[in-house]
Amino acid sequence: MTLAEYRKKRGEPLIPEEGEAHAEHHPGALEYMQIGLILAIITAVEVGIYYIDMDHNILVACLVVLSVVKFSFVVAWFMHLKFDSRIFTTAFITGLAAAFTVFTVVLAALHGKLV
Amino acid sequence: MAVETGHLETSTGLDNRKLLMWLFLGSECLFFGSFIAAYLLYRGRSTTGPYPQDLVDIPFTSVSAFVLLMSSVSMVLALAAIQRGNVRNMQIWLATTAVLGLLFISGQAYEFTEFYHQGLTIHTNLYGTTFFVLTGFHGAHVTVGVLILMSLLIYSFRGGIQQKDSLNIELAGLYWHFVDIVWIVIFTLVYLVQPQ
Numbered sequence: 001m002t003l004a005e006y007r008k009k010r011g012e013p014l015i016p017e018e019g020e021a022h023a024e025h026h027p028g029a030l031e032y033m034q035i036g037l038i039l040a041i042i043t044a045v046e047v048g049i050y051y052i053d054m055d056h057n058i059l060v061a062c063l064v065v066l067s068v069v070k071f072s073f074v075v076a077w078f079m080h081l082k083f084d085s086r087i088f089t090t091a092f093i094t095g096l097a098a099a100f101t102v103f104t105v106v107l108a109a110l111h112g113k114l115v
Numbered sequence: 116m117a118v119e120t121g122h123l124e125t126s127t128g129l130d131n132r133k134l135l136m137w138l139f140l141g142s143e144c145l146f147f148g149s150f151i152a153a154y155l156l157y158r159g160r161s162t163t164g165p166y167p168q169d170l171v172d173i174p175f176t177s178v179s180a181f182v183l184l185m186s187s188v189s190m191v192l193a194l195a196a197i198q199r200g201n202v203r204n205m206q207i208w209l210a211t212t213a214v215l216g217l218l219f220i221s222g223q224a225y226e227f228t229e230f231y232h233q234g235l236t237i238h239t240n241l242y243g244t245t246f247f248v249l250t251g252f253h254g255a256h257v258t259v260g261v262l263i264l265m266s267l268l269i270y271s272f273r274g275g276i277q278q279k280d281s282l283n284i285e286l287a288g289l290y291w292h293f294v295d296i297v298w299i300v301i302f303t304l305v306y307l308v309q310p311q
Contacts, residue, residue, distance in 0.1 A: 026195070029192055029195045032195060033192075035188075036185065039187075040185070046307060047174075047177045050307050064308075066303075067299055067303035070184075070296075071299050074187060074299070075292075077191075078187050078190070079293075085129055087129060088134065091134065091140075092144070095141020095144040095145055096144045099148025102145065102148055102149055103148050106152040106153070106156060
């Protein structure tokens with residue numbers, strides 16, 4: 001059954017909404033290689049700043065930000081969350097939010113430290 | 116690049132296997148999140164050495180992190196190839212991903228052995244326990260990923276994977292990329308961020 005037939009059967013509009021149209025598009029090999037290059041550069045920057053003599057808190061903040069950027073690139077581009085259905089994003093973000101909650105509660109309740 | 120995904124007769128219009136994989140990965144976030152929280156909670160509380168700053172080899176681990184990151188690139192290139200119907204290229208990229216995964220696991224085995232020789236075991240102190248449990252479980256996930264990749268590769272050599280079966284590669288890819296993002300977090304919080 002095509003999406004059009006499916007929507008017709010359910011009485012939904014035949015033209016997909018914005019966002020749903022993205023589900024049909026995945027990047028090409030060149031875009032993937034460009035993202036890979038960006039990730040390699042960020043990793044090199046991470047290791048580079050590790051050796052720079054700077055305030056510990058600033059160093060930790062920089063490393064965490066770079067890590068979040070790398071994480072986001074992989075999830076959005078390589079795992080296609082940027083292009084796929086929002087239902088997948090919701091499933092993953094729910095787990096991620098639960099993990100972050102556990103992480104925060106455990107560290108806060110038991111006086112753990114991030115830095 | 117337009118991709119023919121094929122819309123299915125499900126309540127969401129999405130493939131249930133892909134949705135299940137995402138739900139599984141969501142639960143895996145909680146699994147690894149707990150271990151990372153435990154590691155951070157006990158960091159700096161070991162009463163006996165050796166301590167992380169005595170052991171970690173940042174240049175070596177950086178290369179390992181780079182290898183795993185590049186395996187994500189080769190994995191996604193395998194998917195792009197099969198979505199274009201190029202089975203040969205998919206096989207090359209899948210094999211590359213598996214080799215990079217094996218390289219990462221070998222690096223981890225070498226690191227664990229080095230730590231052991233320097234006196235750190237899972238029983239030595241809190242650092243040893245939380246470090247080996249966290250990175251060990253991650254290594255186990257990478258090993259499972261390599262087995263999945265090799266199974267797909269063998270299956271494809273038997274003609275079992277064509278363009279219409281690209282979802283199989285996509286699901287394996289989702290798992291592999293997840294293993295990679297977990298390492299992105301571990302590399303930062305366990306290796307680069309050291310207690311003062």
